[in-house]
Amino acid sequence: MAESNPAVAVKRSASAGLSAISAEAIEGLTELDELERVYQQLCDEEKQVESELEALISQQGNIETKMLALQRMGPNLQLIEGDATQLSGMITFTCSLAENVSSKVRQLDLAKNRLYQAIQRADDILDLKFCTDGVQTALRNEDYEQAAAHVHRYLSLDQSVIELSRQGGESSAVDASLALLQEAEQRLKALVKERLDQAIADGDLAQVERFFKIFPLLGLHDQGLARFAQYLCAQLAKKAEENLLLAVGGELGERRAALIFADTLTLLLEGIARIVETHQPIVETYYGPGRLYTLIKHLQVECDRQAEKVVDKFIQQRDYQNKFQIVQSSMMRSMSTEKIEPRELDPVLLEVTVMNSRAELYLRFLRRRITADFEVGDATAPKSTVQEHQQSLEKLLTHCLLSRNMQELIGYYIPMEEYYMRESVNKAVAMDTYEKGQLTSSMVDDCFYIVKKCISRALSSSSIDCLCAMINHATSVLESDFREVLYNKLRQGFPATTLQDIQRGVSSAVSLMQTSLQQGKFNTLGIESAEDAKASFLVTLNNVEVCSENIITLKKNLESDCSKLFSQGFGSGEQAQAKIDSCLSDLVSTSSKFKDLLQEGLTELNNTAIKPQVKPWISNFLSISHNIEEDEFNEYEANDPWVQQFIVNLEQLMAEFKAGLSPVIYDTLTSLMTSLISLEMEKTVLKCTFSRLGGLQFDKELRSLVTYLTTVTTWTIRDKFARLTQMATILNLERVTEILDYWGPNSGPLTWRLTPAEVRQVLALRIDFRSEDIKRLRL
Amino acid sequence: MSMEDYDHLFKIVLIGNAGVGKTCLVRRFTQGLFPPGQGATIGVDFMIKTVEINGEKVKLQIWDTAGQERFRSITQSYYRSANALILTYDITCEDSFRCLPEWLREIEQYANSKVVTVLVGNKIDLTEKREVLRERAEEFAEAQGMLYLETSAKESDNVEKLFLDLACRLICEAKQNSLVNNVTSPMPGEGKNISYLNCCS
Numbered sequence: 001m002a003e004s005n006p007a008v009a010v011k012r013s014a015s016a017g018l019s020a021i022s023a024e025a026i027e028g029l030t031e032l033d034e035l036e037r038v039y040q041q042l043c044d045e046e047k048q049v050e051s052e053l054e055a056l057i058s059q060q061g062n063i064e065t066k067m068l069a070l071q072r073m074g075p076n077l078q079l080i081e082g083d084a085t086q087l088s089g090m091i092t093f094t095c096s097l098a099e100n101v102s103s104k105v106r107q108l109d110l111a112k113n114r115l116y117q118a119i120q121r122a123d124d125i126l127d128l129k130f131c132t133d134g135v136q137t138a139l140r141n142e143d144y145e146q147a148a149a150h151v152h153r154y155l156s157l158d159q160s161v162i163e164l165s166r167q168g169g170e171s172s173a174v175d176a177s178l179a180l181l182q183e184a185e186q187r188l189k190a191l192v193k194e195r196l197d198q199a200i201a202d203g204d205l206a207q208v209e210r211f212f213k214i215f216p217l218l219g220l221h222d223q224g225l226a227r228f229a230q231y232l233c234a235q236l237a238k239k240a241e242e243n244l245l246l247a248v249g250g251e252l253g254e255r256r257a258a259l260i261f262a263d264t265l266t267l268l269l270e271g272i273a274r275i276v277e278t279h280q281p282i283v284e285t286y287y288g289p290g291r292l293y294t295l296i297k298h299l300q301v302e303c304d305r306q307a308e309k310v311v312d313k314f315i316q317q318r319d320y321q322n323k324f325q326i327v328q329s330s331m332m333r334s335m336s337t338e339k340i341e342p343r344e345l346d347p348v349l350l351e352v353t354v355m356n357s358r359a360e361l362y363l364r365f366l367r368r369r370i371t372a373d374f375e376v377g378d379a380t381a382p383k384s385t386v387q388e389h390q391q392s393l394e395k396l397l398t399h400c401l402l403s404r405n406m407q408e409l410i411g412y413y414i415p416m417e418e419y420y421m422r423e424s425v426n427k428a429v430a431m432d433t434y435e436k437g438q439l440t441s442s443m444v445d446d447c448f449y450i451v452k453k454c455i456s457r458a459l460s461s462s463s464i465d466c467l468c469a470m471i472n473h474a475t476s477v478l479e480s481d482f483r484e485v486l487y488n489k490l491r492q493g494f495p496a497t498t499l500q501d502i503q504r505g506v507s508s509a510v511s512l513m514q515t516s517l518q519q520g521k522f523n524t525l526g527i528e529s530a531e532d533a534k535a536s537f538l539v540t541l542n543n544v545e546v547c548s549e550n551i552i553t554l555k556k557n558l559e560s561d562c563s564k565l566f567s568q569g570f571g572s573g574e575q576a577q578a579k580i581d582s583c584l585s586d587l588v589s590t591s592s593k594f595k596d597l598l599q600e601g602l603t604e605l606n607n608t609a610i611k612p613q614v615k616p617w618i619s620n621f622l623s624i625s626h627n628i629e630e631d632e633f634n635e636y637e638a639n640d641p642w643v644q645q646f647i648v649n650l651e652q653l654m655a656e657f658k659a660g661l662s663p664v665i666y667d668t669l670t671s672l673m674t675s676l677i678s679l680e681m682e683k684t685v686l687k688c689t690f691s692r693l694g695g696l697q698f699d700k701e702l703r704s705l706v707t708y709l710t711t712v713t714t715w716t717i718r719d720k721f722a723r724l725t726q727m728a729t730i731l732n733l734e735r736v737t738e739i740l741d742y743w744g745p746n747s748g749p750l751t752w753r754l755t756p757a758e759v760r761q762v763l764a765l766r767i768d769f770r771s772e773d774i775k776r777l778r779l
Numbered sequence: 780m781s782m783e784d785y786d787h788l789f790k791i792v793l794i795g796n797a798g799v800g801k802t803c804l805v806r807r808f809t810q811g812l813f814p815p816g817q818g819a820t821i822g823v824d825f826m827i828k829t830v831e832i833n834g835e836k837v838k839l840q841i842w843d844t845a846g847q848e849r850f851r852s853i854t855q856s857y858y859r860s861a862n863a864l865i866l867t868y869d870i871t872c873e874d875s876f877r878c879l880p881e882w883l884r885e886i887e888q889y890a891n892s893k894v895v896t897v898l899v900g901n902k903i904d905l906t907e908k909r910e911v912l913r914e915r916a917e918e919f920a921e922a923q924g925m926l927y928l929e930t931s932a933k934e935s936d937n938v939e940k941l942f943l944d945l946a947c948r949l950i951c952e953a954k955q956n957s958l959v960n961n962v963t964s965p966m967p968g969e970g971k972n973i974s975y976l977n978c979c980s
């Protein structure tokens with residue numbers, strides 16, 4: 001309702017209590033309907049006004065009650081007004097008061113600050129005085145810690161304040177204090193150095209540590225660390241020399257004696273690691289983080305010196321250099337006067353790898369410790385500083401004399417290990433034996449045992465480059481040397497013995513003459529050695545296959561060994577991994593070269609041992625007429641003329657290979673043989689003529705053959721014999737045109753492997769098919 | 780191999796005296812930078828860069844060996860499988876040139892007979908310090924049947940050319956080789972000498 005009021009008001013003001021039609025307008029009206037229209041309009045207006053009036057009247061009560069309420073509120077409003085005025089007055093007052101106070105507070109604040117500064121300065125001056133007095137007293141009492149604390153306090157005073165103080169009224173007093181302090185500082189520094197040197201000379205650890213702790217208070221971090229390191233180095237040197245003396249004296253058990261230099265080096269490195277472990281806390285506490293590098297740099301100098309002594313003695317006592325030279329020259333010229341037994345190198349090779357792995361372990365320990373310490377110290381340092389620190393760490397570790405010495409030892413180790421590997425493999429080849437009933441001969445196992453041993457030894461050195469080099473050499477030995485041995489054995493061929501020649505039923509007189517001539521030359525011994533040669537060939541094929549398998553296994557094992565090494569944190573990341581991966585992939589690619597060799601060998605075997613035998617057996621087919629009638633067909637049924645004997649022959653021929661070859665190789669060989677048979681059969685069949693029953697006979701024969709061959713190999717035979725089977729189908733037709741039931745759109749699931757020309761050719765083999773009919777065929 | 784995304788894979792091994800700039804050449808080629816304060820290489824470094832030549836992707840495996848004597852035996856184990864060797868010397872260092880015959884003996888002894896060898900004289904930006912005349916080096920290279928190129932790893936002179944020409948040459952030899960191999964299967968360890976072909980001039 002409250003909302004409807006203004007709307008009414010608007011309307012009212014718009015019409016202003018007047019009708020929309022003026023009185024003059026009414027008077028001017030002359031027409032009746034005009035009058036009526038206006039009258040109607042006025043009536044409407046009247047009705048509307050009336051209703052509005054009613055609405056207004058109905059509101060009257062409401063308005064009256066509201067008025068009443070307002071009248072009652074009157075006195076209250078007067079009270080409120082009074083209060084408001086009073087409040088405003090108070091606020092104004094408070095405001096001016098606050099402004100007044102705050103400016104005073106500001107002044108106070110300033111005063112307070114100045115006061116603090118004054119107090120600080122006074123404190124500093126007092127401290128200065130206190131330090132001056134304190135230092136004197138402490139020095140007198142030989143309480144160096146206290147004296148150093150005073151000097152440290154002095155050194156950490158704000159130098160500009162001291163400067164200011166000197167310009168103040170008390171300049172002379174301050175100057176005097178300063179002079180005294182500076183003098184005390186110098187004296188203290190000299191004293192502490194002297195006492196530390198004395199303590200070091202006496203080897204008095206308690207005193208060394210005591211004065212070592214004082215150095216950083218005097219701002220002499222580097223000097224303190226250097227002197228402390230000097231003490232530690234002296235201790236280290238003493239122990240190391242004792243150990244080396246013991247080692248050279250050699251009163252140890254035989255077993256350890258073989259590794260005595262590696263052990264001595266280990267003692268040295270472990271000793272240093274222990275020193276770092278023991279003294280890191282004191283350095284950290286008194287010198288702060290980031291200082292370990294400096295200490296270790298000093299220690300490393302002694303480590304290098306002592307390690308070199310051990311290495312020198314090792315080289316000297318183990319005749320390392322000399323052994324290397326002999327190895328080197330015997331590798332250059334295979335006919336060397338002096339030669340080392342590979343076995344003799346075993347201990348020294350082992351010792352070198354142990355030495356290197358210990359050095360790697362030690363360097364890894366240093367890297368970890370220094371990196372962690374730098375990380376704490378450089379938490380807020382700029383990037384350039386962090387990088388600089390990393391670089392100096394890298395330089396320390398990779399270019400220290402210890403690293404260089406180890407690199408040198410490994411540099412000699414690699415050719416010696418290579419020699420060891422080559423010589424041992426040569427030996428294994430020379431002493432190759434094979435026992436009847438075994439598929440492979442001893443040299444394969446021996447050779448891989450050696451290769452694995454050499455690579456494992458290289459791996460145990462923890463040097464990635466050393467490992468990679470040996471993998472490379474192993475690849476070379478396997479791919480060139482060892483493969484060549486097998487290749488040469490295969491190249492001697494699989495002998496076709498005279499006996500076989502007779503079995504083969506060579507009919508030509510010429511070849512008979514030749515064979516008997518050969519027989520005369522060979523005699524029994526010839527046959528025997530031919531048997532050996534055959535066995536040797538088959539064993540070599542097995543050897544080749546095992547080699548290609550072994551290489552893959554070797555690579556897999558090496559991969560898992562390497563990942564173990566990496567998981568221990570050796571080898572700096574991706575680079576090392578990539579290098580090893582590359583070298584290993586070269587190694588594994590030799591496997592396929594052995595596979596190729598196997599394939600070549602099998603082809604050779606197929607050509608020399610199988611083909612010459614199988615061919616005549618198949619040509620026997622020619623002498624069996626397939627132009628036959630019922631009688632002959634039945635006769636064949638009772639007395640198989642060809643296929644059974646052929647199968648027996650094949651069985652006999654292959655028995656030797658089945659026994660002598662690994663199943664995989666035998667399978668491949670039978671596959672080659674079946675290809676050969678299907679090819680030769682095809683050629684032979686095309687030379688024959690067939691009657692209807694002859695075709696049926698051939699179909700039977702082919703089925704027997706395929707059934708037999710299916711049992712001897714896991715390969716699918718049917719595909720290889722598809723053409724022959726299709727030829728049999730054609731030879732079996734009733735009429736020429738019957739081919740159309742199988743041809744083109746009627747071929748169904750059958751895929752023809754014969755061309756239309758070949759189909760005609762086969763059809764023509766049937767003597768009862770007329771060539772015009774064949775010609776007329778639309779294929 | 781066919782699974783991988785390249786048509787050819789070649790191994791290139793850099794050899795030569797310490798400090799002649801092998802690492803700088805490799806870094807210039809693979810990363811396009813001249814490393815300041817390059818420390819001596821320890822052992823061997825290994826890097827891969829794939830380039831495209833006449834539409835064929837060629838993956839180059841680059842082995843950067845250490846020149847220092849004590850790493851020689853590690854280096855030697857990489858010769859055999861290398862397709863190409865980059866024999867580097869420093870034109871401002873007569874000594875590094877004089878050592879070349881020794882390096883050639885190593886190549887003779889350890890490398891594959893089919894290996895392609897390029898002689899590189901590095902640091903030509905140091906003109907005023909040159910100790911080995913270009914003609915002398917060219918003569919030497921020709922007598923030894925090597926290609927010759929002068930480079931500056933620092934100024935990036937001829938560095939791309941060095942590796943790309945080499946890759947080209949290797950592609951040619953590979954194609955020539957597979958042609959030969961198709962005719963007669965070679966005996967193991969028996970190298971074939973193939974005359975150099977100028978395929979990418």
Ligand SMILES: Nc1nc2c(ncn2[C@@H]2O[C@H](COP(=O)(O)OP(=O)(O)OP(=O)(O)O)[C@@H](O)[C@H]2O)c(=O)[nH]1
Pocket residue numbers: 795796797798799800801802803804814816817818819820821844845846847901902903904905930931932933934
């Ligand atoms: N002026 C100039 N200096 C170069 C060039 N190439 C390399 N250097 C410098 O020669 C020095 C040795 O370079 P490296 O690349 O480390 O030599 P390297 O042959 O790898 O040495 P090793 O790893 O020890 O065998 C570094 O100081 C380089 O800055 C060049 O083209 N010009």
Ligand SMILES: [Mg+2]
Pocket residue numbers: 801802803818819820843844845846
């Ligand atoms: Mg380098």
